[in-house]
Amino acid sequence: MNIERIDPEQRWSEAVVHNETIYYTSVPENLDEDATAQTANALAAIDVLLARVGSDKSRVMDATVFLADAADFAAMNAAWDAWVVPGSAPVRCTVQAKLMNPKYKVEIKIIAAQ
DSSP: OOEEEESOOSSOOSEEEETTEEEEEEOOSOTTSOHHHHHHHHHHHHHHHHHHTTOOGGGEEEEEEEESOGGGHHHHHHHHHHHSOTTOOOEEEEEEOOOSSTTOSEEEEEEEEO
16 A cells, blocks of 8 residues: 655655555644644644545544643643534543644644545
């Protein structure tokens, strides 16, 4: 089976599709905003990528949310709850992690069906 790399660069690819499964990690672009806004921004990027490869957020099977500060859990959930498709919520894990860009409040990794 083919492995399709979306916008590959030397260090990483924007996304990878294999066996009708999409692997993608989203980071926010609005780095001066709060955790709710950063989460909404990262989730919007997920929507764009999924549409690009013929899928949508109802097909997300697994999500890992990385928070720079556990105190932002409720703020992240506010954006998440507004985004997730009722009845189609993926398996989700949320962890606190030191993110590589000190302005990141959130990073979201997903696996979705195509």
